[in-house]
Amino acid sequence: MSSDTNLFSPVQLGPLKLPNRIVMAPMTRLRAGDRGVPIPANATYYSQRASAGLIITECTMISPQSQGYMNCPGIYSPQQVEGWRLVTNAVHQQGGRIFLQLWHCGRVSHPLLQANGELPVAPSAIPAEAQLHTPNGKQPIVTPRALEIREIQEVIQDFRKAAENALAAGFDGVELHGAFGYLIDQFLQDGSNHRTDEYGGSIENRAKFLLEVVEAVASIWGGNRVGIKLSPSNTYYSMVDSDPKATFSYTIDALNRFGLAYIHLMEPEAKDLATRDVLHPVAPLFRPIYQGTLIANGGFTKESGNAILAEGNADLVSFGKSFLANPDLPKRFELDAPLNSPNSKTFYGQGSHQPEIGYTDYPFYERAA
Helix, strand or coil: CCCCCCCCCCCCCCEEECCCCEEEECCCCCCHHHHHHHHHHHHHHHHCCCCCCCCEEEEECCCCHHHCCEEEEEECCCHHHHHHHHHHHHHHHHCCCCEEEEECCCCCHHHCCCCCCCCCCCCCCCCCCCCCEEEEEEEEECCCCCCCHHHHHHHHHHHHHHHHHHHHHHCEEEEEECCCHHHHHHHCCCCCCCCCCCCCCHHHHHHHHHHHHHHHHHHHHHHHEEEEEEECCHHHHCCCCCCHHHHHHHHHHHHHHHHHCCEEEEEECHHHHHHHCCCCCCCCHHHCCCCCEEECCCCCHHHHHHHHHHHCCCCEEEECCHHHCCHHHHHHHHHCCCCCCCCCHHCCCCCCCCCCCCCCCCCHHHHHH
16 A cells, blocks of 8 residues: 555555545444444435444344344334435435445343243353343343254344345445354354354364355455454453454454455454453554455544555444544545534443434534634
C-alpha cells in the first residue's frame, strides 16, 4: 500500500468500488420492532450514514435460537426480510453500500430469551460469567447445553439460510460475527470449547465450525462478498484461549483460501489490556498472514486511522461510537470539523419505543453550524 493512502482514498472491495476507506462498524442498538422486524427508524439511521465507504449493520439473529438480547433484529422470517429491505433501499437511494452482520449468541443467552424456555446452546456446557437483560429483568447467564454433532450441522444451515435471506433483502454482502464471545468464537477458543469430537481439541478442530460456516455462506454470496469479524484479544463473556496467537494465526491463514471481501480485526479495549496480558496491537501481528483486505477497528481517530493505513497494517478502518454520534463522519473528517459527542445513556434502545432518541437525532455538521 502506498504511504499516501489515507481514509479518503477509494478502494476496491470485492466487486464493490468504495469511495473511501471509512467503515461504519457494526453496533448493537436494540431498536428493532416486534419479532425482530426492522422499522422505518432503522432505515433512517443507516441511510443517514450512507457516506461511509461501507456500512456494516448491527448483529442480526439467524434463527430464534440465536437470540441473546431483546429488541435486536433478525433475518430468518419473511417479515424481517421485508423490514431489512426498507433499510437497504434507503441506503442505496443515498448511494451507500451495506453488509448485514450474521450472528448466533450461543451461550450468551438465557431461557427467558429462548423458545419454550429452552437452554441456550454452546460447544460445551460451560457458562460465561455475566448478566443479561430479560423480560424479567437482569438475570445471570445459565450453564448452556452442548450442541450435538447433528445440531451443529443444523446451525450451519441456519447461517446459510440467513445468507440467502440477506441476499433477498437487497444487501451488498454479509459479515459473520466471529468475535466477542458469541457462538463462532466459542467454538474457536479453548476456554469455551472442551469438546472431544471433531469440533474440539486441536486448533484445526476448533476452527472447523468457523470455516464450515464461512463455506456455507460463501456458497450463497461468493467469497468476495463475505467478511468475518474476529477479536483475538477479547475478554468479553469470559473468553480466553491458552495460545491466542497460534489459534488466530491458524484460523486467519485458513481463511485465505476463500477469497473473502475482508477480515475485520478488533484491537483490545483499555479494559482488556488492564485485565490480563492480551495480544496487542492486533492488526500488525496478523497483517503478514492474511493475503486479502483487512479492516481494523478499536478506538481509532482520523489521525490514527490514517496512520495504520499509511503503515500498510490495514486497508480500511471502521469507526463505532464516532459514527453513532456523527451521521456525516466522513465529511467531518474531511473538513476537520468538530465531532458530536456520543451519549452512552442512549446507546441501547427499547425496541420501537421512541427509537429516534439518541439514534436518528444526532445533528449533521451543517445543522450544528
